[in-house]
Amino acid sequence: MSLIEELSEKSINDEYFRELFSKAELLSAYNYFHIKANNLKEKELLDLLRFADILSRSRNADAQNKAYKIISLLVGNYKDDSVFRAFANSVLTKLGNFPALKFLEVDGYSDENPSLELVFEKYTKEIFQKIPGSSLVFTDSQYKIFESLKNSNHYSFSGPTSLGKSFILNSFIRHLIEVQKVNENIVILVPTRALINQTLLQLKKEFSNIKEYRILSHPTVPESFRFEGTRYIFIFTPERLVAYLADTSNPKVGYLFVDEAQKVVAEKDSRSPLYYHAILQAERKSIKLYFASPNIPNPDVFLSLFDKSTEESINIKSSPVAQNRYFLDLLEQHCRLLSDLGDEKDIPVNFSNRNFSDWLKLLSDNQSSLIYCNTKTDTIQYALSVSASLPYKNDERIDEVVSVIKEHLHEKYYLVDCLRKGVAFHFGNLPQRIREKVEILFAEKAIDYVFCTSTLLEGVNLPAKNIFILSNAIGLSKFTDVDFWNLAGRAGRLTKELSGNIICTRIEYKNNRWKNPEKDLTVVKNKSISPISPSIINGKKKFFENVEAALTESDFTRKHTTDDERKVWSHYANIALIHEIRQEDSTLRSNFISKKGGSEKVLRDMSLQNEVPEKILSSYSIIKAKYQNKIIRYNRLEELTLSSDVSYKSVLQALETLCDFYSWDKEEVGGRNPMYRSRESLKYYAVLMSNWMDSTPLSRMISTAIDYYTKNGHIWDVDQLIDFNPKDKYQINLVINEIISNIDNILRFKLKNYFGNYYELLAEKLGEASAGKNWAEYLEYGTTDYRIIELQNIGIPRHLASYLLKNYHQYFKFYQGVLVEVEKGNLFKVMDQSAVEFKELLEVI
Known part of the structure; x- marks a missing residue:
């Protein structure tokens, strides 16, 4: 161990250092909660800054984070102090945190008389770490990753949410195009459609000077773009990547960048098998793979899934933005600071007559704030509650968005009421047009607060100074450490401030609302994250036994299983069968055979019984092979083709046909919001589908649905059927949210998959000329x-x-x-x- 590392280790464990660090944390907390506090004594300030200087020279991530945290804690009180400025510039330069240095310089708090050594170090880093095609400079960690990417054909890296993973990947893509001149097509894989357009617009803006590349988000390359020499950057979800790779006429892809890679192995996400399947299809075509994920301590796990060398990986633990953690209990009326030293400190705040809206306004203090509420219902209701206590905002930008919402959705949509008060709500199913405008209003500080669901965990870029976390769960599941720190990592904006605030807030006695603080706060207090150990590798929790049960349609190992668990097992079962048919080695198939006796025979027997072409099974891996075989063996398929007639009657007939073929009464009845409740629900989807495929504007679809429910007389509200009142604003919003959710989840995902598979099977058996129309295309694009x-x-x-x-x-x-x-x-x-x-x-x- 070097002398500086010994010194930094002694410093971190020194009682005097811990005392000073604790005082700085309390001083910052008191300022944040508007409590009067005494500044540090002159000697204490100088000693703490000296500790920061020592720690900043270490290569240990904990030491570096502590050094940076000291600067962030003191900047509010001492930014005018020349001694502080000198140390701050020295520490940030040694850490290579140029965005933080830029923040100090913009605010006029740089060091007027830096040492020659410091000037040289800064100058050297600014030259070597300059970002290609930009005036900006990489942080030390970003530069380390960037250089590794340049020298690798596959790579996996992870780090704090504030590390700027997308920023690094975009810089590397620019390097590939402008410096290495690779002349190959590129795919960026994102978790959901909600993230596609944000990434698309960002890349179009950043790469506007790169004329030889087109940026696209659909798996069909337009003929007007197929010029000689044209290359493409695609932004795809896993299903779009599968569709693109299935079409052999599409241009060859050379690079695949997987953003939010933790989704590949997320055990409670029913889409994770599709991620695995899509990436494996790409890997089989010799595409270079790169993975980026938040906070994962063992990012090499993604490489091992696809049989790549695990040495090409790195986990960055140092963060370019510091974060302060608090637990604010409005029920028991106490507040705690969760210290970076591992202990807790009470903050003597005044709770008298202050509700959540008061605290939100006080602690935001004219800075941007996100409020995480878990469910869509809570997100909207909390947003309405807070907005009711606020004055109207006079802002032309808000007025413009309100006009768009009224025209695009409905004049009584709750978002209109919220925006007029400087508040918004944000969730994945919110129409792309509206969601983007909300994000712009927030970025431009036209609105102050955004209430949100776990869409932020998908990688949606909405950083803020403060994040209030009102629930300790995603859906019905408690936060994992990865989920919490991915969410909490949104607190603090790189280049905008040195730190952010995480305020876990309890405002009601309910499950998943910090009901048991001592237990629920464990994930908040513990900043270490456990390594990922995917079931597909280790077979834990009888994973492979349940995959075999899904294949053979026998009982699962547990009597009570969730809908997501059953979907995951069934999907992996389908993928394992595809690999067997191909006689293809894979992590899934190899581990299934080696860890579960008899599974090789099960796969072989099912492979021999299969009549569906492997290409179709692979394109629709989410659908069980038995249903696909049932359709291809049906003797009168020519009577059941689909035409371009998308009237209500034709759509209902088609839905009934597919319902019977694919047994929706068995396969689509699970979960809190099942696609299939009864045969009657097909009539509702027939109305929705007919309008959507006929290019009907969303606002008119909503009006049609309101008329439908008025005639029907009832509507589902959560888990009960209630009388429908077309004049009730709550019920109108119920209809709107149901429609935008069903278009996104049911029409453009579930039904699109079923109709796409149905068409492919018809084309295989009858020939493309006799197969009729592919309604999957109509469902994806919302038009004929x-x-x-x-x-x-x-x-x-x-x-x-x-x-x-x-x-x-x-x-x-x-x-x-x-x-x-x-x-x-x-x-x-x-x-x-x-x-x-x-x-x-x-x-x-």
Whole structure:
């Protein structure tokens, strides 16, 4: 151990250091809660800064984090102090935290007389760690990862949420294109559609000068983009990646970047098998794999899943943003600081007559705040409750978004009431158009508070100074350490401030609302995260026994299982069968055979019974092989093809056919919000599907649904059927949220998969010319109009494509159903440049 490492270790364990660090934490906490406090004595300040200087020279992540934390704790009280400024600049330079240095410089608090040694160190790092194509400089950790990526054909890295993983990946992609000139196509894999467009718009802005690459998000490459020499950056979800790879006419991909890689092995996420399946399909095509994940201590696990060398990985523990943790109990009326030293300290706050809205306003103190509420219902209700106590905001940006919501959804949608008070709610099923505008309002500080669900865990970029966490669960499951720190990591914005605040807040006695603080706060107090150990590798909790049970349709090892567990086991069972049919070695198939006796025979027997082409099974791995075989063996399929008629009657007939073929009464009845409740529910989906596939605007679909429920007389509210009142604002919002959720989850995911599989089976048996129409395409794009589909493929969203073709169709040239030209110059000249649609078009085209 070097002398500096010995010194830093002694410093961290020194009682005097711990005393000073504790005082600094309390001083910062008192300031945050608006409690008067005495500053540190001059000697104490100097001694603590000297400790920070020693720790900043260490290579130990804990020492580096403590050094940075000291600077962040003191900056509020001592930013005008010349001694503090000198030490702060020295510490941040040694840590290589250039965003934090920039923050001090912008605020005018840089060191006026730095030492020659410090100037040289900073100058050297600014040269070597300069980001390609930018004036910005990597932090030390970012630079270390970037250099490793440059020298590897596959790699996996993890780090704090504030590390800037997407930022690093984007910089590496720019390096590949501009420096290495790889001339290959690239895929960025994201967890959900909610993240696709955010990533798409960000890349279009960042790579606007790179003309040889097109950025796309659909698995169909438009003919108008297939010029010689054109390359592509695709942003896909796992299902879109599978669809892209299944089409052999698509351009070859050279690189795959997996963002939020922890989703690949998330045991309680029913989509994790699809992630594994999609990435494995890519790996089999010799695509270079790169994984980025938050906080995972063993990021090499993702490489081992795909039989890659596990040496090409790194876990970064040092954070470029510090965080302060508090537990605010409004019921028992006490507040605790959860110290970075591992202990807790009471904060003597005044609770008199203060409700949550008061605390939110006081602690936000004109800074941005996120409020995590877990469920969609809680998210909306809490947002409404807080907004009711706030004054109206006079802001043209808010007024514009309110007008869009009224036109795009409904004038009585709750988000309208909230936005007018500077509040928003945010969840994954919120329509893309609205969600993006909320995110922009928040980024521009037009609104102050955003109440949200776990969509943030999918990687949606909404950092804030403060995050209030009102629930200690995701759905019905308690936070895992990875989930909590991924969520809490949103507190503190790199380049905007040195630290963020995490306030775990108890405001009611309910399960999953910090009901048992001593137990529930364990994940908050413990900053260490356990290594990931995927079931697909170790077979824990009788994983492979349950995969075999899913294959053979026998009883699972436990009587009471969740819907997500059954879906995960069944999906992995399907994938294992696909690998058997291909005679393909994989981590899943190999471990299944080696760890579960008799499984090899089960796979072999089921493979011999199968009549469905492997390509179709692979494209629809989520659907059991037995149902696909049932359809392909059916003797009168030619009578059950689908036409372009998407009237209510035709859609209902098609739904009834597929319901019987795929046994929805058995397969789609689980979970809190099942797709299938009874045969009657098919009538509701027939209305919804018919309107959606017929290009009906969302606002009109909502009006149609309200009429449907008015005639029907009832509506489901959570788990009970209630009388429907079309004048009740709560019930109108119930309809709106149900529709936008069903379009996203049911129509564009579940039903799209079923109809896509059905069409592929028809085409296989009857021939493509006799297979009829592929309604999966209609469901994905929300139209039967090929022109609207073509415009969506080049990046124009559904609502905007409809608007443009209705008002400016002459500027779009089609030939035999293919878009061949967009007269952008003439189009921009005639459009109203103050219109919302014009601004939206500029972002995407």
